[in-house]
Amino acid sequence: MTSNTGKSITSMQYIFIISGIQVSVSILSLPRDLADAAGTDGWIAIPIGYILSVAAGFIIVKVMQNAPEDTIFDLLSRLMGAWAGKCFALLLGVYFLSFMYDSLNRAILITKDWLLPNTQPYLLMILLLVPTYIVAKHGPQILGRYSEFVFFLSIWIPFIYLFTLENAHGLHLLPLFKEGVLPVLSAVPAMLYPSLGMVTTFILYPHLKNKEKAPINLLISNSLTMLIYLYITIICFVYFSPDEITLYNEPIVSILKSIEFRFIERIEVPFIAFYLFIFSLAWIPSAYIAAFCISWISGKKDVALPLQIFCIVITVSSFFFLPTFNQNDRLGLWIGWLGISIEYVFPLCLLVYIILNKHFQQRTAL
C-alpha cells in the first residue's frame, strides 16, 4: 500500500499530534506519580525521561527512513514475510485500541468526578465518541489539523496557572537529591507512560510532507511535552507541601480550586470542560491508528468500518461496565509496560535487524 498523495501532514501538525498524544490525560496524575516515587525531586526525572524518549524517537525515524513511502507493516512484510507485518499490525492495533480506551475511560471518570456525578457514563461515552468518529474517519490530515487547532485554542491555559504562584513556597524544592540519585531514577518509569505516543510515526511517516525534517520535529514535540510537564510539575510542587501532594489524585485540577476571580467561582468547572479538548488529543489519533491497523490486516483502505465497530462496541460495553479509578490505574500500568516494549524496545531491535540484514546482503552480493 503506498501513501495517499494529497493527504499530507505539515511539520507543525506532526509536532502537535505527537505532543497531544503524550500530554493529554497523563498530565493529570503525573505530578503525584513523580512525588510518590521521589518526593519533590521527582521533577528531575522529567529531563531523564525526555532524553530516553528522544532517543527512542530517533530510532523510530531511523527505521522508517528505510521505507519512506510505506508504513511499518509493509516494511516488516518485506523484511520478514507477510505474517510478521500482520502480527505487528494486530499488536499495534490492540495497543492503540487499549490506549484509546484507557484515555476515554480516564476522561469520563474525571468528568463524572468533577462535573456530572449523576450522569450515566455511557451517555458521556456516546457524546465523546461522536466527534471522535467524525474526526478520525477522515484520516491523518484532519487529525493534524484538529491537533493544531486544539493546541492554539488552549495556549492560554499555562498562564492561568501563574495565578497560583502567589501561594507558592520555593523552599519545597530544596534540597536537590535529598535521598540521593536512586529515588530519582525510580521515578523515571512514571515518566515513560506520559511519553508514549511517538510510535504513531510508524503509521504517519508516509504522510509527512517534509520527511527529512522528521527527526527535528520529533525533537521539538518531545521538548514541548517536556516543557509542559516540567512547568506543571514544578507549579504543583511549589504549591502543595511535599507531605500532602501525594494525597491528591489530580493535583493539576485541585490546584485550580485555589484560584479566585471576582467574576467566576469554582473556576475548575469550565476548565475540566475545556480540558476535554486536550484529552481528546489522545483518543482521536489512537482511534484512527487502531482502525488503520485493523483495516491493513484485512487488506482494505477504508478505516470507517473498523471505527464504527470500535465506537459501537465501546459504547455498548460501557453500558454494562466501565473500569473504576483503581482498575483504570491498573490498565494504565499495563499499557505502560506494553508501550515500553513497543515504543522503546521493539524499534531498537528492528533497527539492529535492518542494519545486520543490509550488512549480510552486501556480503552475499560481494
Added chain:
Amino acid sequence: MNVRLLFTLLIICISLTGCSDEITLENAATPLAHGIDLDEHNKFRFYNTVPLFSKTTKKKSQENSGTAYSLRQSKAQQDAFSPGSIQGRNYQVLLIGKRLLQYEDWFPMLDVLFRDARNTVMDRVIAVDSPLSDVFDLNSKDQPMLPILLRGMVETKSKISETYSTTTQELHRQFHEKGITPYIAEVEIVEKKIKLKGSALLNERGKYEVSFGAQETVMLNILQKKAKPGLSLSYRIPDKPNKGPFATDMLSFSAEKIKTKVITSFQNGRFQFDFHIKMTIGLSEHLFPYDVARDAKKLEKQAAALMQAQIENVIKKLQKHQIDPIGLGLYARAFHYKEYKKVKDHWGKAVADATFHVKVDLTIGAMGPVK
C-alpha cells in the same frame, strides 16, 4: 443518512445529560457560612446560615444547627429545615468553636470539603472564642450578614497583616506539612457584636495553643515573610514623658518596605535561626516633640529595640507552646535535610530547643508633611 442519525442521537444525549445533573435555584439552599463545634456533652454540632430570597420573611437569613456525627452525615438534618437542598458550593467562611479546638485531631471532620469535588475549598477558616450558637443567633442589627461581615473582616485585615485569611485549602497544607503548625483568624463576641481578636495558633494536631493580638500577629507575619507594606505599628518610647492622662510617649509608623532574611544553621545538636529584618518606615504620628530631620538615627534605634523585644517575645511564646507557625521546618528541610529528617515528627519540640537571634534595622524613610 448516517450523519443525520448521529446528530439526532447527539442532540438527544446532550439534552439528557443536562437533565440528570441539574438543580434549579429554587431547589437549592446555599449556606454562606458553616460552623462546627462541640456542645456541653461533647457531641459534634454543626451550624449554618442560609440567605433567604423571600418577600414574606422578616429576616434575610435562616440559621440551622443540630447534633450529628459528621458534616456529610448531618446533611439530612440540614436539609430538614430548608425548602431546598443544601449545597456546599458557596461557603464563604468556616467557623470553628473554641470547645472543639480544645481537642486534637479534628481535621478529618472536614474531609467532605475536599472529597466532594463540588465543595469550595476557599472558605476562610476562623476560630470563635465564644459559643458558636451565640454567633449564629446574633443577627446584629448594625452589622451586615454574618458571612459577609466575617469574610470582609479577615480579608481586609489580613492585607495589613493583623490577622490571617487561611483558606481550607491552606489549612490542609498546614496540617499535613510537618514543618509548620496551623494558624487561623480568631473572632469573639463583645457587647453583642462580632469583633476580630487577631489570630489563633494551633499545634500540629489542631489543638488550640495561644492567641495573638493584632500587633503580635503583625510580628508573626514579618517572621513568615508574609507582611506587606502598609502594616502599621505603635510603640511607647520609654524616655519620653507622659503628660496628664495622655500617652504622649507614643510613636506610630507604617512599613514602606520590609525585608526578612532567615539564616538556618545546625550547631551542637540544635537548630539555630537568625532573623534579620530590615524595614523602611514612614512615621504616622509621634506625640512628643522630636527633630526627626536631625536626629533620626536615635529614634530608629529606639523603635528597632522595642520591635526586636516584641519579636523575641513572640518567638518565646511559640517555643513555650512548641509550635511553629513560621514554617521554620521548611527552612530546616531545605538546608539541613539530614538533621530535619530525624526530628520532623516532633518538629515542635525541635523548635522549642532551637536558638534564635533577631536583629531589626529600621530606617525612617518619611516623617510626614509636618516637622
